[in-house]
Amino acid sequence: MSKVSVTGSKRVIDDVIEATYEHHSLHVTDYDERYEGFSPGESLDGAETVNEKLVTVRSLESILGVEGDEVDGARPLDDEALESELADVRERVNDLNDRRDDLQAEIRDREEEIERMEPFADLGIELDLLGGYDSLEVVVGEAKPDAVEATLADADGIDAFDVFAGSDVVAIFARPADGADEGVLQDSLVGVDIALLEVPEADTSPGEYVAELEREREALRSDLEEVEAELDAVREEAAGFLLRAEEQLTIEAEKKQAPLSFATTENAFIAEGWVPTETFSDLKAAVTDAVGDHAEVEELERASFTPDGDHHTEAVADGGAEPAAATDGGHAGHGDDDPPVVQNNGSAAGPFELLVQAFGRPKYSEFDPTLLVFLTFPAMFGFMIGDVGYGALYAAIGFFMYTKFDGAFRELGSVAMWAGGFTILFGIYYGIDLFGYHAYQLLGIHWPVEGKGLSPADLDWGLSFLVASVVFGIVHLNIGHVLSFMSTSQQHDLKHAVYEAGSWLLILNGAWIWIFSGVFPNAKPDFLFEAVGVLTFGAVSFNGFPVLIGWAGAVAAGLGLVLLGIGELPELAEFLSPLVNAISYARLMAVLLAKGGMALAVNLLAFGAYVDDGGEGSFHFIFTPSYLAEVQNTADYQIVFSGLTTAFDPSVVGILAVAGGVVVAVVGHIVVLLLGVTSAGIQAVRLEYVEFFGNFYEGGGRAYLPFGRDRKYTRDD
Structure with a gap:
């Protein structure tokens, strides 16, 4: 990598930004205020307008649910077309979205009203009968009728009362005693577990009112479906445009905000960053073609790719003609700015960069340990679990993640497939272990490894x-x-x-x-x-x-x-x-025994097991009542646990025993499967990070993010 500077007149800053953006090789570093008389730059004119449009486009994409696979090809998009079509789409989408929000709010109101009215419909009492009395007090609430009646029977301020009950609600009518204070009924119910309900106002019966509300709700839902259909139609029509607009506006925004990382004066600017050394000449030629001698591109430092530290970073003279002697640790007075890092470990080891980056991206001067993690992490994981059944499930889960997701989840899926593959290999080595059962016993073959x-x-x-x-x-x-x-x-x-x-x-x-x-x-x-x-x-x-x-x-x-x-x-x-x-x-062996022991315990409970050779041999699972009887009659066998499935007989107890055994087996092995990820995965990662990385690796590097963008939806015609 080479550290370069681009120095020029502000009159040509737009053209320089355009040339470096299209070249897509310069990793721009932020100005650190080390040059006297220079200050951080400001965004170019029009940046605020571009950002506002970009926010609008992304908001419309979010409303419509636009995804990146809804474009039929890359096309050019000029500013005039973008402006006019964006205004049209925004008006249509905002109108439909407002209608959708209003309908959703009305539906919520109806549902809340239905929920409020349902207890009264359950009571079956007209609403006008639940209030408006001179000599009676009425309370409606959710409570147990027996508790209410017992409390009111002993209340001093109540002469008479009656309780009407629905399934979950009660209506209480009471005549206060002479001289009782207003609200005596509620005061008497203080010790009762009751949730009071406010009586709504309605001209119809509660049941009819609820039915009317439900009809209104269904009509609103029908209107909402029509609006959703219109929004879907707009999405199909406008998705391609919005994705192209977002890409074009993002490019414009990045260009206009680029000077924020530059050092500037009233008339000049300096941009610094890193480029792959082999692309420096092309970058210099691109800037020169764009602005001639109004800007100068200079190679300041050259860092070799091998781990060699600051003392071997070479200062470069005369625009990169020949390396000059390194000065002050190789930075030639241009500040402490380590080169960015590109990790390229191939398709097999590449996903394991995720595990390395979780610790810290390698510095430019460090050895990238991704390949070593690729060679050791799956092996350690497989050694600790060592089961064909679990390994197949890990691989299947990894394959699902790899094919259904992108980014980090896809990489985790690849890691899971490798870990699952090694788990299968070690499972075969451990005696064709299948969910804790040594399948070589079932096959009736000799196997050199007798178990874990x-x-x-x-x-x-x-x-x-x-x-x-x-x-x-x-x-x-x-x-x-x-x-x-x-x-x-x-x-x-x-x-x-x-x-x-x-x-x-x-x-x-x-x-x-x-x-x-x-x-x-x-x-x-x-x-x-x-x-x-x-x-x-x-x-x-x-x-x-x-x-x-x-x-x-x-x-x-x-x-x-x-x-x-x-x-x-x-x-x-x-x-x-x-x-x-x-x-x-030694934790590798400890987890191996722990996970093997858990699988063994699950199988013991579900299927039962015995040990041959008078208790000095290997575990064998029983499974059936007939085989249990045979084991019980064999003097050389020692039963460890008879199991649930072996209790089967044509009775309710026998059927429940078998069902319980199946549930124990399924749930137990799912638990072991999940704990295998947390225990074996965490222990393997710990050994990589603490014991292994601690000897030679620090991390803390920066990713190489070149200024520019590869167009996907638009063409720059």
Whole structure:
């Protein structure tokens, strides 16, 4: 990327903006007030008018529900046609929209009135009978008749009363006692749970009034449908125009507001920004063709693409003829302005840019870790879930998101498909695991992996997966430290790289070589060494690194501590982090067992299970009453739980048991599916962000957003 400046007379600022906009390569940076005598620019004349029109167009699109797929092709749109047609569409749409709003308001009024009248219609008492008495007080409200009658029977101020009840409402007629105050009926009902209702005024009976209101509401709804149909017709007719108008006005607005980022005086302007180095000559030629020598395009700096930091950004002399010596960190007095970043990881890894950008877009001087996330995140997710059934559902959900949505949801769909694919692969590895059921048992075939480590027979597998998780973490951390070493050596020098990254590499690898060595063998658990044989089905054996190699690892770790102390003494306080960070990857095995255990628990409750080999073998699910009876009569089988579906018999209880088992299975596996996203997804992301990125990656870069726009709906004829 090259940092450039465009300097010229204000008389040609419009032409320069037009040329750079059409070239669509200059990422404009905001003026930071570092030039004496210059100030931020102002919008060009007419910007306010353009913005007002743009707001109008977008408002009309919102009212009509216009979307981007309603254009039959790109066409030119001149200002006169835009002005006249916009006025016509605005008048028609605003008139119809006002009519729609009025009708909707009237419909709401009718519905509120219907809701208010329905209790009185339920009572079946004429409205004029609910008031206007000299010697009676009347109250209408929602309450329980028994509670009202019990309260009024004990009221001192009431001589007589009568209660008429509907389904949810009561009407209370009462004659106050002599000398009682006005409103004694309401006062007597203070202790009753009653919601008082105001008696509406109407000349007809409540039922007739409600029926009339409903007829009016239906007539209004019919009118509303006609207005909606007219709006749909306007949308079909005007959608293409509105999309073209929005695009054209957006382009005009961006051009007229461009000087807000410029440095200006009364007669001159300076615009600065970044362009791909290979396009600089074309940009300069485009501006020169537009305004001749009234503007000058100069290349100020040139930043290489590889991670190399500020010390390698080159100042450029004579408009980019040859790089000059870097000055003051490579910015040649033009301020601290890092180049923008373009991430281009291809169609497969590209969607994983979303996960990287959630942490922070890479700086121009940083290695983009998207490809590494693409290679590791789905694998970690698949390892933790490891189930063919769940994996197929994850992939199906991802496919739906990928095909039905755009933007971030589409990218998440692609990530979900990759994660689902690896979940299926690991599910096959774990014994063709299908919603927690080892399908190889059903198929009656031998499978080398006996399970996930949940049953007595496959505990060795669980411990082996623990070792595999930590070893994966060691490899993952090594990649991060190597990238840190490379970046530091380029940004500074080899000595800094050795102190800041090489020291951690020595500590990490030296400590773990010592742990996996034959030094002090009695103090180390056997599964550390047996895991290799278990995972390779006995094809490879590992008894630990030789004692000499182990002590060499200890020396290397000690040397790393010395180098770390020389380079960054305060960091010695974290000398255990290589061990802690690698052990943190044990969460992969923990989630694997947790999710497998949850699926197993669901199946246990629904279908029942037993363990063969006298309780020392593998889990097997029962499913049917006949098989349960067979299991109960087999001495070598130990029942863990008989299950709900096994209680089936031709009775209400049996049918309910089977239905309950099915509900438990379906709901339980849905819960495991959802928790798999939150637990496995979050843990995998955490390992990427904290343990992995923490070694070499900061983020905080800016996206490359060139000034200009690719026309989609209009042509510039």
